[in-house]
Amino acid sequence: MSGYLLRRAGQAVFVLWAAFTLSFVILYLLPGDAVSAKLGGGEGGITVTPEQLAQARAEYGLDDPLPVQYGKRLLSALHGDFGRSVTTGDGAAHMVVSALPPTLAVTGIAVLLAILLGGGVAFAGTYTRLPWLRQLLLSLPPLGISLPTFWVGLLLIQFFSFRLRLFPALGTQGFASLVLPAVTLALPTAAIIGQVLARSLRAQLTEPYAETASAKGASRLRVHFGHVLRNAAVPALTVTGVVAGHLLAGSVIVETVFSRDGVGRVTAAAVTNQDIPVVQAVIVLAALVFVVLxxxxxxxxxLLDPRLAAARTPEVARG
Structure with missing residues (x-):
């Protein structure tokens, strides 16, 4: 097991390095930079001399050759320092970490809702004997995947905030402000989980062990819930880890639509202002969340399927 964990740790380090490197290359290939945009493109008619612009670029290390900039930033990132925001002057890592709690609150509730909604629809759709109800329930996940996140958010605001006045449309204050953003994030995630789990449940129901359990007198509910669901949950759990890692990216849209504080709004502002240190901090954070999940x-x-542990044992022994 220790060999397996060491290999996974090595893969995690590689993923984080690749995320940092690719983001660095792509961001620095973009025309212009944050310093030029901040000092040279003022709407108030501010005039900046070339000397002042060069001094500001030197202050942020943008006058060094690209390989030198990469080496310095990578070395600093290894110590958790992604530099200072060109826009605000605050530490990029501090800005991202400070904005993390509201985003974690929304994404945490969204993951829980997605598992409950997606799992419930998949279980009910494969359990019911009514053809019309089965068709209705199993058609919901593909529909949920096709709905744009921003459109769902605007629709929820229109109905639950403006018409029913049950939840606030904007802001970050109180639990009520979490409900609509969390539902907006949860619906497409629940659709993916439900689609994968429903397909896996239908496949497991045709396996010999399910027929054997029924032949021994187990009720249909016990076969479905006690035997089939455990094995069918493995693919759904795997895809849950993948889509949950992408919720941080989805928070950019949701926090913009609902005007919430969080990593999403920090990311949107950093991208708009070409604030490379902040963008890189967000990208590495997203990669870290993805790896950990x-x-x-x-x-x-x-734990769900012991056969996976048995299949992994030879790999661990070789490691």
Missing amino acids: NLVVDLLCP
């Missing part, structure tokens, strides 16, 4: 999923899957 997938490692947790890999460790949980053998």
Whole structure:
């Protein structure tokens, strides 16, 4: 097991390095930079001399050759320092970490709702004997995947905020402000989980062990819930780890639509202002969340299906 964890740790380090490197190359290939935009493109008619612009670029290390900039930023990032925001002057890592709690609150509730909604629809759709109800329930996940996130958010605001006045449309204050953003994030995630789980449930229901359990007198509910669901949950759990990692990216849209504070709004502002240190901090954070969630999923899957642990044992022995 230790060999497996070491290999996964090595893969995690590689993913984080690749995320940092690719983001650095792509961002620095873009025309212009944040310093030029901040000092040279003022709407108030501010005139900046070339000397002042060169001094500001030197202050942020933008006058060094690109390989030198990369080496310095990578070395600093290894110590958790992504530099200072060109726009605000605050530490980029501090800005992202400070904005994280509101985003984690929304995404945490969204993941829970997605599992409950997606799992409930998949279970009910494969359990019911009514053809019309089965068709209705199993058609919901593909529909949910096709709905644009921003459109869902605007629709929820229109109905639950403006018409029913049940939840606030904007802001970050109180639990009520979490409901609509969390539902907006949860619906497409629940659709993916429901689609994968429904397909897996239908496949497991045709396996010999399910027929054997029924032949021994187990009720249909016990076969479905006690035997089939556990094995069918492995693919759904795997895809949950993947889509949950993407919720941080989805928060950019949701926090913009609902005017919430969080990593999403910090990211949107940093991209608009070409604030490279902040953007890189967000990208590395998203990669870290993705890596950690997938490692947790890999460790949980053998608990659901012991055959996975048995299949992994030779790999661990060789490692």
